[in-house]
Amino acid sequence: MVELEQxxxxxxxxxxxSYGVGDYIGEQRKKTRTANLSNASEMVTEVWRDKMCNWFYEVTTHFEYHADVAAMAVSHFDRYLSKKLPSMNGIMAKKHFHLAxxxxxxxxIKVSDRKTCLSMAAMVKVDQQNYEEKDMVDMEMDVLSTLGWRVNGPTPYSFCIHFSSLISSTILPRLxxxxxxxxxxxxxEDAVCTYNVGTKHPSSVGLACLLLALENEALPCGSKTRDELMSRIKDLSLHDAEVGECYRQLEEVYREKTTPSPVTFSPPISPTSAVTTAKPIVSLLASQIKSVIDCEFLMVSSPTGATDQSLLLCGQSQQFL
Known part of the structure; x- marks a missing residue:
């Protein structure tokens, strides 16, 4: 136990x-608020960031990597943006943003699972932004040098594992x-993909997730588990106020996800109005079908060696911005 605490x-x-981020988008927005920027539409926003983070999780899920690989990618991305944006007045071309x-x-992926890592050529095809491998090689060196080659830091989930290990098995059984x-x-995953939470210290996010999970699961010894956890971590250098802030925001996100949407009933409509309403819907569906037909299917092999899988790419990350 002493070794674990150390x-x-x-x-x-x-x-x-080495792995702090902070509200880098908010800080940059304050600095550029009074500036007259002709390309303000390319100022990086929280929405850009969060949607790209969700894309990380979609890709890792499809290729059967552990979800924490996506969290590690988010850490790299946040730290890269936090160091790059100040010198760019918060402006980054969308192509640069996608490539980064x-x-x-x-x-x-390469750091966490070298044996089944996707090739750089496959990654270039996944995003479908007409990049060449050389573009990605150059960006890889830019990212590594910007991050000081620190690409194996703690994630919120790794802290969840360590915090839970502080609780004795007599109170918290293995199952x-x-x-x-x-x-x-x-x-x-919810935390990392929410800018106001995901940019906090991983330890704060991890502890908030663990405390909320204890609350949600309603384990038989939930109160004892929480009490022992709090007693074990009291001497650690944690950010108590930040943990509380993360917990409150995560609780709100969780409540929104688990609360069913209200059922609404539309009044009956006349046949004439039904036909009128249907016309634009049919046109929309036709355009959507055409866009699907125009999309390319990329055949990729599962990293686990399973049969080939078809991934409808359609430039998915392009739809985020």
Missing amino acids: RMNVLLDQEQR AMTCLYLA DRKVLLKNCLSLT
Whole structure:
């Protein structure tokens, strides 16, 4: 247990010194608010960032990588943007933004799973932005040098694992721990893809996810588990106020996801108005079908060696911006 606490202190020191991010988009917006920028439409926003993070998770899920690989990619991406944007007045061309995001994902996959890592050529095809491999090679060096080659830092989920390991097995049995961590993994995805939460310290996000998971799972020894956890971490250098802030925001996100939408009933309409309404819908469906037909199917092999899978790409990340 002492060794585990020492390891956690190392991780906490690591995140403080090398893996901090903060509200880099908000800070940049304050600096450029009074500037008359002709290309303000290309100012990086929280929406750009969050949608690209969701794309990370979609890609890792499709290729059967662990979800935490996406969280690692988000860490690379946030830190890269936080260091690059100040020198660019918060402005980044969408092509540069896409290429940086794709490269951060590639780096995360390469670091975490070298045996089944997608080739750079495959990654270039996945984004369908007409990049060449050379573009990605150059961006990889830019990302690595910008991050100081620090590409293996702690993630919120890794902190969830370490925090849960502080709880004795007599209070939190193995099966309950497994269920708890599964819930944590889902919550960390929500957290990472929400700018106001995902840019906080990984330890704060991880602890907030674990506490919320304990609340959601309603384990038999939930109160004892929480009490022991709090007693174990009291001497660690945590950001208490930030943990509380993350918990409140995550609770709101979780509530929105789990609250069913209200059922609405439309009044009956006349046959004439029904035909009038149907015309634009038919036109919309026709255009959507055409866009699907025009899309390319990229055949890729599953990293686990399974049969080939078809991934309808359609420039998915292009739709985010």
